Amino acid sequence: MLNIIDLTKKYKNVTAVDKLNLTIEDGEFFGLLGPNGAGKTTTVRMISTITPKTSGDIIINGKSIDRNLTEIKAKIGVVPQQNNLENEMSAWENLEVHGMLYRIGKDKRRKKIDELLEFTELTDRKDDLAKNYSGGMKRKLMIARALLHEPEILLLDEPTVGLDAAARRKMWDLLKRLKSKGLTVLLTTHYIEEAEVLCDRVGLINKGKLIQLDTPANLIEEVGKVTVEYFDDGSTHEEFFRTRDEANTYAGSLEGEVRIRPSNLEDVFLKFTNRRVES
Amino acid sequence: MMAGLYGILWQEAVVFKRKFWATTLGNMVSPILYLVAFGWGLGGSVQMNGMSYMAYIIPGIIGMNTMMISFSNTGSSINISRLFYKTFESYMISPINMTVYALGKIIAGALYGVYSALLIVILVSVFTTDLVITPYFVLIALLNCLVFSAMGFFVGLLVNSHSDMSKFTSFVITPMSFLCGTFFPVDKMPEVLGWIIYVLPLTHTNIALRSSGESAGQMALHVGVLAVYFIVLFILGAHHCKNVE
Numbered sequence: 001m002l003n004i005i006d007l008t009k010k011y012k013n014v015t016a017v018d019k020l021n022l023t024i025e026d027g028e029f030f031g032l033l034g035p036n037g038a039g040k041t042t043t044v045r046m047i048s049t050i051t052p053k054t055s056g057d058i059i060i061n062g063k064s065i066d067r068n069l070t071e072i073k074a075k076i077g078v079v080p081q082q083n084n085l086e087n088e089m090s091a092w093e094n095l096e097v098h099g100m101l102y103r104i105g106k107d108k109r110r111k112k113i114d115e116l117l118e119f120t121e122l123t124d125r126k127d128d129l130a131k132n133y134s135g136g137m138k139r140k141l142m143i144a145r146a147l148l149h150e151p152e153i154l155l156l157d158e159p160t161v162g163l164d165a166a167a168r169r170k171m172w173d174l175l176k177r178l179k180s181k182g183l184t185v186l187l188t189t190h191y192i193e194e195a196e197v198l199c200d201r202v203g204l205i206n207k208g209k210l211i212q213l214d215t216p217a218n219l220i221e222e223v224g225k226v227t228v229e230y231f232d233d234g235s236t237h238e239e240f241f242r243t244r245d246e247a248n249t250y251a252g253s254l255e256g257e258v259r260i261r262p263s264n265l266e267d268v269f270l271k272f273t274n275r276r277v278e279s
Numbered sequence: 280m281m282a283g284l285y286g287i288l289w290q291e292a293v294v295f296k297r298k299f300w301a302t303t304l305g306n307m308v309s310p311i312l313y314l315v316a317f318g319w320g321l322g323g324s325v326q327m328n329g330m331s332y333m334a335y336i337i338p339g340i341i342g343m344n345t346m347m348i349s350f351s352n353t354g355s356s357i358n359i360s361r362l363f364y365k366t367f368e369s370y371m372i373s374p375i376n377m378t379v380y381a382l383g384k385i386i387a388g389a390l391y392g393v394y395s396a397l398l399i400v401i402l403v404s405v406f407t408t409d410l411v412i413t414p415y416f417v418l419i420a421l422l423n424c425l426v427f428s429a430m431g432f433f434v435g436l437l438v439n440s441h442s443d444m445s446k447f448t449s450f451v452i453t454p455m456s457f458l459c460g461t462f463f464p465v466d467k468m469p470e471v472l473g474w475i476i477y478v479l480p481l482t483h484t485n486i487a488l489r490s491s492g493e494s495a496g497q498m499a500l501h502v503g504v505l506a507v508y509f510i511v512l513f514i515l516g517a518h519h520c521k522n523v524e
Contacts, residue, residue, distance in 0.1 A: 048372045049372060050368050050371050050372060070374045070376075071374075073372060073373060076372070078372050080365070080368065083365070084364065084365040084368055084369050085366070086290065086294075086364075086366055087364065088294045088297055088298070089290065089293055089294065089297075093290075093293055096289075098369075098373075100282055100285060101286045101370070101375050102373060102374060103282045103283070
């Protein structure tokens, strides 16, 4: 279980993360959804010990990161937003080095590498240099690397950013397979569909603050499952309704181009922050 | 601890093997130019301290080249991995002790320097038979590689742009290569400048590599100075390594 208590990060006059409180249960696939600059990556970097926190605490399975740093590092797997593979090494060599750094015995390491290359569908390209991989393959290899030491918590920072639609779908399939294994995952994303498709619960984050936290279905239910979208005064507006009938009635009172559609997390975010996620 | 250290060195060995010819040929260019220009060209008509200029300059070229290779390999590697490839972060999040990481990277950079020294020894055997390699010579060359690899590690962590790495090389490494007794004895310099130069590590490397007629105390002094430089730079690098973001 991951507990984040009053986690704060300040850079001079800017507060990137502001007293964030979160609990992620064992086996949960948790999404942190917010626009660029919301504080998602800073949060992941603080949990993965790259960025020092200003205040607050991070507790993993009852142990504070402040007093058990080395032990906790071994329990976390991190897939950063930016490729940080050794480009002059093959996929297999990247995994081999990672296994050595995490002190995994040779036999277990080699067996696990084969398993993970299979899991990420990279077995056929395992001897290719990482620099020759496509963006999607690099991301898969980073996931394989993060899983090699069998972490208790996996941190995925925008795992599909920069990927084309087809590669993103493939990555979702991989993440769904990961989800079915029951691993605890914290995923950050600014893609609405990604959060809806993958996450058990979603935290909406804006300007470093957690705005809402619930299952995607409950968040949408709270705002209204049906959205009426219309164009007026030079911009698009949305109104949210609990039922289709209410939406139809409202739409009938409008002039011009009107669209009735199911609400999504983008609408939830817009309702609470007056800001779009995928902006 | 040893598994982590072995992992870092194994990774460096894999990359070295992959770039073997580029590294080997790249390491040979400068020494060949210096040997041809100063050894054959200028050196044909110059005697230095009672010996041929070629015999005089070879230890200096070994000192200078091992300094440059060790410094630049470690410095560039750390700086680029921090600022561009972000591979440094993958070590930060791993349970490896960052002091072990520092040690691994410094040893790897120093081994590049040792390899360049080996290439020069092979090269100069074509030019002359004047070079005498003693255990003391090997110790000094190794210490020189470690000192400048540790310096590269620290500077690579400290500076936050590639251009600042080049500036450090221009303002510190390049002047040392010309002033610290590589091409001429330090005592030819004005007295005040001579004292400043005598404090610099490459000066002790160059004097020690020539090691002509020095007492045991003087020889030990050179080892001591280089060892102190290495220890101080290693501590600074390892400490900074834990705090760098």
